[in-house]
Amino acid sequence: TQLLEQSPQFLSIQEGENLTVYCNSSSVFSSLQWYRQEPGEGPVLLVTVVTGGEVKKLKRLTFQFGDARKDSSLHITAAQPGDTGLYLCAGAEGSQGNLIFGKGTKLSVKP
Amino acid sequence: DAGITQSPRYKITETGRQVTLMCHQTWSHSYMFWYRQDLGHGLRLIYYSAAADITDKGEVPDGYVVSRSKTENFPLTLESATRSQTSVYFCASSESKASGNTIYFGEGSWLTVV
Numbered sequence: 001t002q003l004l005e006q007s008p009q010f011l012s013i014q015e016g017e018n019l020t021v022y023c024n025s026s027s028v029f030s031s032l033q034w035y036r037q038e039p040g041e042g043p044v045l046l047v048t049v050v051t052g053g054e055v056k057k058l059k060r061l062t063f064q065f066g067d068a069r070k071d072s073s074l075h076i077t078a079a080q081p082g083d084t085g086l087y088l089c090a091g092a093e094g095s096q097g098n099l100i101f102g103k104g105t106k107l108s109v110k111p
Numbered sequence: 112d113a114g115i116t117q118s119p120r121y122k123i124t125e126t127g128r129q130v131t132l133m134c135h136q137t138w139s140h141s142y143m144f145w146y147r148q149d150l151g152h153g154l155r156l157i158y159y160s161a162a163a164d165i166t167d168k169g170e171v172p173d174g175y176v177v178s179r180s181k182t183e184n185f186p187l188t189l190e191s192a193t194r195s196q197t198s199v200y201f202c203a204s205s206e207s208k209a210s211g212n213t214i215y216f217g218e219g220s221w222l223t224v225v
Contacts, residue, residue, distance in 0.1 A: 031211035042201050042216030043154070050211050088154065092210040098169060099214065101146075103153035 003027075004091055006102035014110055016078050021105045023089035024071045030092050032065055032072045033099070037086040079109045114138070117202050117217040124192050124224055132187045132220045134202030143185040144169075144203040144214065145177065154201070160185055161208070192224045 005024045013019055023032065031050040035043035047056050049065035049072060056063045060083075062075040076083055086106050090099040115136040124130050136143065145157040146169075156169030158177040166177050174196060176188045185204075189196055202217040 033211070040218070042203070042218050044216070045213050048211045048213070090154075094210070096208050096210070098156055098159065098208075101154040103151065 004089055004100055004102035006087075006089055006105050008105060009103070010106050010108075012108045012110065013079055015080055017109075019076050019079055019107070021074045021076075021087055021107070022071070023073070023091075023102055025091060026070065027091075028069050030069070030094055030097070032069070032092075033090045034063055034072070034074055035088040035090060037088060037104070039085075043086075043088055076107075079107075081109045081111050083107060084109050115202060115204055115215055115217040117200075117220045119220060120218065121221045122223070124222070126193060126224055127191050130189045130192050130222065132189075132200055132202075132222070134185045134187070134217060136183055136185075136202075136204045136215075138204060138206075138215070139182060140204035140206050140215075141182075142205045142208055143179065144205075145175070145185070145187045146201045146203065146216075147171065147198040148201060148219075149198050157187065157200075189222075192222075194224050196222065197224045198222060 007022045033048045034046045037043040047063045052067045052069045054065045060077045064073050086104045088104045089102045118133045144159040146154045148154050155171050157175050160166045160179040163182050179185050200220045203214045205212050205214045
C-alpha cells in the first residue's frame with residue numbers, strides 16, 4: 001500500500017507570513033490532488049497535478065508536483081486568516097486506483 | 112443544487128446497535144465512496160461503488176455493509192456498532208475513477224458509539 005507523508009502536521013503562523021506544506025511518498029503516483037477542509041465540512045478539491053515537475057498557481061497558492069511524481073508541495077504566500085484549515089494531499093494509485101490520503105496539515109493563520 | 116447530502120449529521124448510539132448512515136447525490140455520478148476520518152489516520156476508504164448494484168471493499172471494510180440499489184443513494188450500515196467505529200464518516204461521489212478526477216465530499220456524519 002502506498003503511503004503519503006505530510007509535513008508539518010501542525011502549523012501556526014501570523015497573517016502575512018509565507019509557508020510551505022510537503023507531501024512525500026516512496027511510490028510514484030499517476031496524479032496528486034490537494035484538498036482543503038474546514039471544521040465541520042468535507043474536503044474540497046483545490047488542484048490536481050498530473051505531470052512530473054508541473055507547477056500550478058491558484059491566487060496566493062502554488063502547487064508543485066515533483067519530477068519523479070513521488071512528492072508535492074503547497075506554498076502559500078502572504079497567508080490570511082481565511083487560509084486556516086486542514087490541507088490534505090491525495091495520490092491516485094495508477095490510472096484507475098483509489099485515492100490515498102495523507103494525514104493532513106492543520107494550518108492556523110492568526111490575524 | 113443540493114449536490115451530495117448525508118444524514119444524520121450527528122448520531123450517538125450504543126455498542127451492538129445497528130446504525131445506517133445515508134448518502135444522496137443529485138449529480139448522477141457513477142462512483143460513490145464512503146470514507147472515515149480519524150485523528151492520526153486521516154481519511155480511509157471503507158467501501159466504494161462504481162454503479163448501481165456494484166460495490167467493492169476499500170482499505171477498512173470490516174464491520175460495515177453497503178448497498179446501492181439506486182444510482183443516487185449509497186447507504187452505509189454498521190451492523191453491530193463498536194466503540195472503534197466512533198468517527199466522522201464522509202460520503203463522496205465522482206463521475207469516474209480516472210486519475211485526477213474530482214471527488215466531491217458531503218459534509219460528514221459524526222458518529223459516537225458509547
